[in-house]
Amino acid sequence: MKRIISTFSMLFAMASMSFAQAPVKDISGNLNGTHNWSADTIYLLKGKVYVKAGGELNIAPGTVIKGDVSTPGSALIVTRGAQIFAIGTATKPIVFTSSETPGNRQMGDWGGLVIAGNARINVPGGIGTFEGGNLANPDGTVADGQYGGLNDLDNSGELKYVRIEYAGFAYAPNNELNSLTMGGVGSGTKMSYIQCSHGLDDHFEWFGGSSDASHLVSFRCNDDDFDTDFGYSGRVQFGVALRDTAVADPVSGSMAFESDNDGGGNNNTPKTRPVFSNMTIVGPKFTPTTTIDPNHRRGAHIRRHSQMSLFNSVIMGYPTGIKIDGDSCHQNADNGLLKIKNTTIAGCTNNLDSTVTNSAWPITSWFNTSGWDNNVLNANTDVMLANPFDYNNPDFRPNAGSPLLNTANFADPFVNTWFASTTFRGAFGSDNWMAGWTNFQPDTNSYLTGYVDAPNSVNTISKETISLDVYPNPSSNNASIRFNMNESATLAFELVDISGKVVMTQSYNATKGFNVIRFSTETIPSGLYIIKLNGDKYATTEKLSVLH
Numbered sequence: 001m002k003r004i005i006s007t008f009s010m011l012f013a014m015a016s017m018s019f020a021q022a023p024v025k026d027i028s029g030n031l032n033g034t035h036n037w038s039a040d041t042i043y044l045l046k047g048k049v050y051v052k053a054g055g056e057l058n059i060a061p062g063t064v065i066k067g068d069v070s071t072p073g074s075a076l077i078v079t080r081g082a083q084i085f086a087i088g089t090a091t092k093p094i095v096f097t098s099s100e101t102p103g104n105r106q107m108g109d110w111g112g113l114v115i116a117g118n119a120r121i122n123v124p125g126g127i128g129t130f131e132g133g134n135l136a137n138p139d140g141t142v143a144d145g146q147y148g149g150l151n152d153l154d155n156s157g158e159l160k161y162v163r164i165e166y167a168g169f170a171y172a173p174n175n176e177l178n179s180l181t182m183g184g185v186g187s188g189t190k191m192s193y194i195q196c197s198h199g200l201d202d203h204f205e206w207f208g209g210s211s212d213a214s215h216l217v218s219f220r221c222n223d224d225d226f227d228t229d230f231g232y233s234g235r236v237q238f239g240v241a242l243r244d245t246a247v248a249d250p251v252s253g254s255m256a257f258e259s260d261n262d263g264g265g266n267n268n269t270p271k272t273r274p275v276f277s278n279m280t281i282v283g284p285k286f287t288p289t290t291t292i293d294p295n296h297r298r299g300a301h302i303r304r305h306s307q308m309s310l311f312n313s314v315i316m317g318y319p320t321g322i323k324i325d326g327d328s329c330h331q332n333a334d335n336g337l338l339k340i341k342n343t344t345i346a347g348c349t350n351n352l353d354s355t356v357t358n359s360a361w362p363i364t365s366w367f368n369t370s371g372w373d374n375n376v377l378n379a380n381t382d383v384m385l386a387n388p389f390d391y392n393n394p395d396f397r398p399n400a401g402s403p404l405l406n407t408a409n410f411a412d413p414f415v416n417t418w419f420a421s422t423t424f425r426g427a428f429g430s431d432n433w434m435a436g437w438t439n440f441q442p443d444t445n446s447y448l449t450g451y452v453d454a455p456n457s458v459n460t461i462s463k464e465t466i467s468l469d470v471y472p473n474p475s476s477n478n479a480s481i482r483f484n485m486n487e488s489a490t491l492a493f494e495l496v497d498i499s500g501k502v503v504m505t506q507s508y509n510a511t512k513g514f515n516v517i518r519f520s521t522e523t524i525p526s527g528l529y530i531i532k533l534n535g536d537k538y539a540t541t542e543k544l545s546v547l548h
Contacts, residue, residue, distance in 0.1 A: 021448045021449055022040060022041060022042050022064075022448065022449050022450045023040075023041050023042070024041070024042045024043075024044050025041050025042070025043055025044065026044050026046050027043050027044060027045050027046060027049050028045075028046040028047055028049060029047075029049065029050070029139045030049075030050050030052050030137070030139050030140055031049065031050065031051045031052060031055055031057060032052045032054075032055050033054075033055055033056075034055070034056045034057075034058070035051075035055070035056070035057050035058070036058045036060070037057070037058070037059045037060065037063050037065070038060045038063065039060050039061065039062035039063045039064075039092070039450055039451060040450065041063075041450075042064050042065075042066060042447065042448075042450060043063070043064070043065045043066070044065075044066050044068050044099060045065065045066065045067050045068055045071075045074040045075065045076055045110065046068050046071050046074060047068075047071045047073070047074055048073065048074065048075050048077060048111070048135065048137070049074075049075070049076050049077065050077045050079055050137050050139070050140055050144050051076070051077065051078045051079060051082040051083075051084060052079055052082060052140065052144070053079055053080060053081030053082055054081055054082065055082045055083075056082070056083045056084075056085070056157075057078070057082075057083070057084045057085070057086075057157075058085045059084070059085065059086040059087075059094050060094075061087070061088040061089045061092035061093070061094065061161070062088065062089075062092035062093070062094070062450060062451040063086075063088075063094050063095075063450070063451070064094075064095045064097065064447045064450050064451055065094070065095070065096045065097075066096075066097055066098065066099040066110075066447070067096070067097070067098055067099060067109060067110020067111060067112075067166075067167065068099050068110065069098060069099050069100050069109045069110060070099075072169065073110070073111045073132065073133065073169040073171060073177070074110045074111055074169075075110065075111025075112055075113070075114055075132070075167075075169070075177055076096070076112075076113050076114065077114040077116070077130075077135060077144065077145070078113075078114065078115045078116060078156060078157070079116050079143075079144045080116045080117060080118050080143070080146065080147060080149065080184070081118070082156070083155065083156055083157035084115065084156065084157040084158075084159070085157045085158050086157075086158070086159050086160070086162050087158055087159075087160045087161070088160060088161030088162060088193075088437065089161055089437075090161060090193075090435070090436035090437045091436050091437070092161075092451060093161040093162060093163050093193075093437040093438075093451070094161065094162045094163070094451075095162075095163045095165070095447065095451055096112075096113055096162070096163065096164045096165065096167065097163070097164075097165040097166060097442065097447060098110055098165065098166040098167075100166070101446065102443050102444055102445065102446055103443060105165070105166045105198070105442070105443050106166060106198075107166055107167075107168060107198045107199055107200040107222055107247075108166070108167075108168050108169055108170060108199075108200030109166040109167070110166065110167055110169060111132060111167060111168075111169040111177040112164060112167030112168055112169070112177045112178055112179045112180065112181060112199070113164055113167070113179070113180050113181070114130060114132070114135070114177065114181045114183070115156050115157075115180075115181070115182050115183070115185055115189070116130070116145075116146065116147035116156070116183050116184060116185075117147060117148075117149070117151075117154045117156045117182075117183065117184040117185035117186045117189065117209055117211070118148070118149030118150070118151045118154040118184060118186060119148070119149060119151060119152045119153075119154050119184045119185060119186035119187070119208065119209040119210050119211070120148065120149070120150060120152055120184070120208060120209075120210070120231060120270050121147065121148040121183070121184050121207060121208025121209065121230045121231050121270075122208060122230055122231035122261065122262060122266075122268035122269055122270055122271070122272075123148065123208075123230055123262065123268070124268070126148050126149065126150070127146050127147070127148045127149070128146065128147050128148050128183060128184070128207060128208070128230060129142075129145055129146050129147075130145050130146075130147065130177075130181060130183055130207075131171075131174075131175045131176055131177065131181075132145075132169065132171055132175065132176065132177040132181075133171045133175070147183030147184035147185075147207065147208075147209075148183065148184035148208060148209075149184060151186055152186055152187060152209075152210040153186050153187055153188050153210075154184075154185070154186025154187075154188055154189070155186060155188030155189055156185050156186065156188075156189040156211075157189060157190075158189065158190040158191070159190070159191050159192070159194055160190065160191075160192050160193050160194075161193045161437045162193070162194045162195075163194075163195045163196075163197070163437070163438070163439060163442070164179045164180055164194070164195070164196045164197070164199070165196075165197045165198060165439075165442040166197070166198050166199070166442070167179040167196070167199050167200070168199040168200030168201040168202070168203075168222070168223075169200065170200060170201065174251070176200065176201040177201065178199065178201045178202040178203065178204070178205045178227075179196035179199035179201075179202070179203045179204070179221075180194065180196055180203065180204050180205070181205055181207070182204075182205065182206050182207065182209060182211060183207040183208065183209065183230075184207065184208050184209045185206070185209040185210075185211040186209060186210055186211060187210040187211055187212060187234070189211045190212075191211060191212070191213035191214070191216075192213065192214045192215050193214075193215045193433070193437060194213070194215070194216050194217070195216075195217035195218075195219065195434075195437075195438050195439070196216075196217070196218055196219070196221070197219040197220060197439070197440075197442050198219070198220050198221075198222075198442065199221050199222060199223075200222050200223075201222065201223045201249075202221070202223050202224045202225070202226075202227040202258075203218040203221045203224070203225050203226070203241075204216060204218065204225065204226050204227065205224075205227040205228075205229075206227070206228050206229070206232035206234065206274070207229060207230045207232070208229075208230040208231040208232050208270070209231075209232055209233075209234065210232075210233050210234050211234045212234045212235045212236065212418065213234065213235075213236045213239075214236065214237045214238050214239075215238045215239070215433055216236065216238070216239040216240070217239070217240050217241075217434060217438055218239070218240070218241040218242070218256075219241075219242055219440060220242065220243065220244040220247060220391070221241070221243070221244075221254070222247055222248065222249055222254065223248075223249040223252065223254055224249075224254060224255045224256070224257070224258040225241040225243075225255075225256045225257070225281075226239065226241070226256065226257050226258075226276070226279075227257075227258045227259075228257075228258075228259045228260075228272055228274045228306070228308060229259065229260040229261070229262055229263065229272055229306075230261075230262055230272065231261070231262075231268070231269070231270040231271060231272055232272050232273075232274050233270055233271070233272070233273050233274065234274055235274065235275050235276075235277075235418055235419065236274060236275070236276045236277075236279075237276075237277045237278050237419050237420060238278050238279075238427045238428075238433070239276070239278070239279045239280070239427055240279070240280040240281075240282070240396055240427045240428075240434075241256050241279075241280070241281050241282060242282045242388070242389075242391075242394055243256075243282065243283050243284040243296065243317075244284065244391075245284040245285075245286065245290055245291065245292045245293070246292070246293055247293060248284075248292075248293040248294075248295035248296045248297075249295055250295050253295050253296070253297040253298075254293075254295055254296050254297060255297055255298045255299070255300065255301045256281040256283065256298075256299045256300060256315065256318070257276070257281075257299065257300035257301065257302070257308065257310070258301050259272060259274070259300075259301070259302045259303070259306040259308035260272060260303055260304035260305070260306055261304050261305035261306050261307075261328075262304065262305075263304075264304075265303070265304035265305060265326070265328070266304075266305065267305050267328070271305070271306075271307050272305070272306045272307060272308065273306075273307035273308065273309070273337070274308050274309070275308075275309045275311070275414050275415065276308070276309070276310050276311070276313065277310075277311040277312045277313065277410075277415050277419050278311075278312050278313060278408075278422060278424075278425070278426060278427050279310065279313040279314075279426070279427060280313070280314055280385075280388075280396045280426040280427040280428065281299050281300075281313065281314065281315040281316065281318075282316055282317055282388045282389070282394075282396070283296065283299055283315070283316060283317035283318035283319075283347075283348070284296045284317060284318070285317040285318060285319065285347060285348070285349070285380075286317060286380065286389045287380070288347075288349075288379075292319075296318065296319060297318075297319060297320065298318055298319070298320040298321070298322070298323050298353070299315035299316075299318040299320070299321050299322060299345070299348070300315060300321070300322045300323065301323050301325060302322075302323070302324050302325065302329055302338065303323075303324075303325035303326050303329060304325075304326065304328070304329075305326075305328040305329065305332070306329060306332070306338070307332045307337045307338045308338065309338055309339040309340065309341075309414050310339075310340045310341075310343055311339070311340075311341050311342055311343065311409075311410075311412065311414065311415050312341075312342045312343065312408040312409070312410070312415075312422065312424075312425045312426075313342075313343045313344070313425060313426060314343065314344040314345075314346065314383060314404060314425055314426045315343070315344070315345050315346070315348070316344075316345070316346040316347045316348070316377075316380045316383055316388075317346070317347045317348065317380050318348050318349075319348065319349045319350065320348060320349070320350045320351075320352075320353050321345035321348040321350070321351045321352060321376075322340065322345065322351070322352055322353070322367075323352075323353040323354065323355070324338070324353075324354045324361070324363055325354065325355045326355055326356070326357075327356055327357050330354065330356060330361045333366055334366075339372075339412070339414060340367065340372070340374060341372045341373065341374065341409070341412060342372070342373050342374065342407065342408055342409045342425060343374050343425070344374070344375050344376075344377060344383065344403065344404065344425060345374075345375075345376045345377070346376070346377035346378070346379065346380055346382055346383045347377070347378070347379050347380035347381075347382075347383075351376050352364055352367055373407065373409060375403070377403065382403070383398070383402060383403065383404065384398055384399045384401060384402035384403070384404075385397065385398055385399070385402070385426075386398070386399055391440060392440055392441055393440060394440060395432065396426065396427060396428050397428040397429070397430065397431075397432055398424065398426065398428065398429070404424050404425040404426045405423070405424050405429075406423050406424070407423075407424070407425055408421075408422050408423055408424055408425050410422075446501055448501060449501065449502055468481055468482075468483045468531070468533065468540045468542045469481065469482040469483070470531060470542050470543075470544055473543075473544055473545060474544075474545035474546065474547040475521045475544060475545070475546055475547070476521065476522075476546070476547055476548055477520065477521060477522045478518060478519070478520055478521065478522070479518070479519060479521050479544060480516055480517065480518045480519075481516070481517045481531060481533075481542070482514065482515070482516050483510075483514070483515055483533070483540070484513065484514050484515075485510050485511065485512055485513060485514075485515060485538070486512065487512050488509070488510060488511050488512050489510050489535045489536065489537065489538055490507060490508070490509055490510070490535060490536075491507070491508045491509075491510050491533050491534065491535045491538065492505070492506075492507055492508075492532075492533070492534045492535070493505065493506045493507070493508050493517060493531075493532070493533055494531075494532040494534075495519075495524075495529050495530070495531055495532075495544070496529060496530045496532060497527060497528075497529055497530075503524060503529070504519065504524075510535075521544075521546045524546050525546070525548075526546050526547050526548050527545075527546055528543060528544075528545055528546075529543070529544045529545075529546060530542070530543060530544070531543075531544050
């Protein structure tokens with residue numbers, strides 16, 4: 001039986017009224033003590049902002065933080081002894097982004113997020129200084145730009161469901177900040193569900209330390225996706241990288257993995273020995289004839305005494321798949337300190353490469369060691385991923401019959417009990433853990449009202465979905481949405497334009513059964529809009545075209 005709810009039969013009088021912009025709060029200098037940032041305010045970083053030792057910064061889900069482009073190199077630096085708790089949710093991630101307007105954002109608009117800890121690093125004296133103008137604090141001390149110590153269990157806080165966009169400022173050649181820079185960060189720190197997009201330098205760089213991480217997304221990075229050096233010894237599981245065919249670093253070349261014991265190739269301790277598992281690395285060579293920036297180099301470049309290991313992963317679409325560089329790394333490999341197991345290389349011009357001083361090192365026979373179950377596929381399509389090359393809405397899950405399925409193996413002491421045992425290689429099985437919080441079109445969102453879902457981001461809501469009918473669609477004067485409820489609930493109705501601006505909003509008391517919401521589109525400009533209904537238990541989105 002059809003039932004129309006008359007309490008909402010009125011037309012929305014505010015159809016032409018834009019939602020009030022969130023207030024902007026300038027943040028500069030030092031943050032001492034405890035600070036709480038909320039989602040109803042946009043925070044603008046004016047220059048380098050330091051969370052001082054003993055301080056604590058708590059950031060609520062859905063909060064937007066912008067790096068001020070008018071203050072070159074704006075960044076948030078969490079110093080040794082300070083903590084940051086930026087804990088978003090799958091539906092309300094925390095966003096660090098550029099203050100530029102949509103259409104004008106560029107990689108390197110601001111400096112990025114820097115976290116310093118007290119864990120061990122392998123530089124002489126045990127204390128390092130970050131790149132980025134050495135991060136000397138004009139309002140504090142030189143120590144505010146330093147990292148490292150003796151406490152591998154150090155806790156710098158937690159990042160979860162966080163996006164970092166358009167970061168990575170270059171102060172000078174080889175003196176840059178990354179999207180997320182981690183120096184001497186200890187294993188007490190938690191890192192998960194983090195996306196870095198359009199970064200100028202590296203996206204994730206670990207300078208020593210022992211912190212673990214999971215569910216990392218690197219999208220269209222300029223330099224390296226995952227860079228490890230200065231004795232980093234943490235573990236990383238479930239990571240994905242998708243490269244921009246036309247963007248690569250002209251100075252050092254671009255890799256997905258770049259790993260050094262240190263920049264000088266010294267044999268200092270602690271050694272750089274990270275373990276990565278379940279990584280999906282999608283390079284720029286989508287097809288053999290794809291035109292790419294010639295500075296794209298390798299899926300993995302392991303060099304300078306590094307002991308980096310890779311398990312249960314796939315590297316596809318690079319000029320070179322994996323390069324083991326130098327006698328020291330060959331010795332590490334021969335001695336079982338550097339391993340690559342249960343890993344697939346596909347669609348690469350050159351699958352394996354090595355550099356030695358005096359004689360050839362048999363990298364192919366090492367890669368094909370019996371029981372390691374590594375393999376090489378001719379084409380990217382042989383991997384059978386759902387939609388890995390779509391910049392707007394990529395899907396890295398393997399299709400039925402993919403050689404990544406049922407071929408993982410965790411029977412190695414390097415992939416210890418910290419790692420979740422899976423049956424699949426790569427970052428994904430059937431679950432798309434990017435759903436809801438990632439954004440692959442970050443330049444479409446103005447963020448003027450705080451966090452709003454990008455219209456075409458991966459956005460599967462982890463609530464019960466309401467089946468929603470919109471009619472007429474396209475609409476010129478009036479539109480209606482019809483939906484069925486299992487129980488009564490208070491819902492928030494929003495109409496959002498393509499830039500993320502809320503143009504209409506209303507609270508609606510839905511009753512059990514069928515409900516109809518009618519509203520006017522007469523004064524709304526022609527274009528594509530997103531209808532959103534949200535409640536404590538229910539959520540849905542649907543597209544609406546307005547055409548006059």
